[in-house]
Amino acid sequence: MGNLLSAMFSATDVQQEWNRGELWAFVYRIMFSASFRTLFGRHKENKDETARLVHSMEEFQKYDKRFPEIISNVPWWLMGQTRKRYEYLKSMVSPAELSQRGLSDFMRMRQEIYTDGELSADEKAAFNFATMWASLSNTLPAAFWTLYHLLKDPVAMAAVRAEVDQLLKETGQTLENVKEGGEMIHVTRQQLNDMKCLGSAINEALRMCSASIIIRVATEDAELALESGSTFRIRKGDRVGLYPGFLHMDPEVYDHPETFKYDRFLENGQEKTAFYKNGRKLRHYLLPFGHGVSMCPGRFFALNEIKQLVTIVVCYFDMELIDMETPPMDQSRAGLGTLAPLNDCLFRYRFKQGCL
Incomplete structure (x- = not known):
């Protein structure tokens, strides 16, 4: 200070x-x-x-x-x-x-x-x-x-x-x-x-x-189950990039995402942690x-x-x-x-x- x-x-x-x-x-x-x-x-x-x-x-x-x-x-x-x-x-x-x-x-x-x-x-x-x-x-x-x-x-x-x-x-x-x-x-x-x-x-x-990319390297072969019901195959050694910016600007998660709302993460005087996508509460929303x-x-x-x-x-x-x-x-x-x-x-x- x-x-x-x-x-x-x-x-x-x-x-x-x-x-x-x-x-x-x-x-x-x-x-x-x-x-x-x-x-x-x-x-x-x-x-x-x-x-x-x-x-x-x-x-x-x-x-x-x-x-x-x-x-x-x-x-x-x-x-x-x-x-x-x-x-x-x-x-x-x-x-x-x-x-x-x-x-x-x-x-x-x-x-x-x-x-x-x-x-x-x-x-x-x-x-x-x-x-x-x-x-x-x-x-x-x-x-x-x-x-x-x-x-x-x-x-x-x-x-x-x-x-x-x-x-x-x-x-x-x-x-x-x-x-x-x-x-x-x-x-x-x-x-x-x-x-x-x-x-x-x-x-x-x-x-x-924020516009960071989260990058991970697969340590073994794996399959990711997508929301659509299909799967995506990942091979050992593949690099996977996740872009949280898509989540942060998703209108289903954040109403009017291009508008600054100072109290968006505030609920009853405490930090709001309940955000939803497809009716399910998100574990990671920010x-x-x-x-x-x-x-x-x-x-x-x-x-x-x-x-x-x-x-x-x-x-x-x-x-x-x-x-x-x-x-x-x-x-x-x-x-x-x-x-x-x-x-x-x-x-x-x-x-x-x-x-x-």
Whole structure:
């Protein structure tokens, strides 16, 4: 929360007049900085840390745009500066660099594991960069779409704001006493878990923007029984790809699937888990993070970070969309995770009264 607040305030003009900005760029900068510092800590000596992070963010964004080509094994020499950017980003999380940072316990333990595995310094840097990429590439678009849809839907935003206000009331926190004490809004992990309305809005955004493919390799010959009554034969060694996007946009499972409904995953104040297809209750109805043993291990970190981002926005800012036309999604990432907006959209913001 501290890293998100710090990134938010450094990315905004601290005043109570309306400011204009681009929402995707706004979310990207805040989430990149907060995620990086949460995992890898702050540099102990470098006074140009903010400038370095901004440059790293720009390099990461350019690298990430080539990700579909990278995993398709397109040669580096066909991708311009991509290899150079990869080496630079690795240097930001190399063992030598991390020795100068106040690492999170998670990353510190990973470094110990790498040392026990007798990995080279370059291999450690590569693994650290993989962690860095995994913490950012799919979380950033999910955070953008959650905030975008809440800003576009006043009813949804009002419901989330009421939930945040209730949390503050129950914990005795107000913007006034936070300001006077020089403190920050604080929520525990359990309190984040209890934010069912906001959790539903995030799940709804993920339902609409996630586009991962789940891939499995058959370890033996098998036959799949299809709903139609026919069977499909799979041979040992065959690769099977499952695309949850078809499920997420199935109108029989989700009424009006192209419409954002913040309370779609909410029922009587609790998380809704009953969704049906052909009259049968679905065991798996939402799969933005994959499934089984390969399910994204950082999903809780991502969801809680998005919840914290929205909580900060609700507490400290007035925000309004200027561009009301929903930007299209970048389909070049289809099959690889959550889809970013193809173009940015304008919004305006200001600090709430009493926040300065």
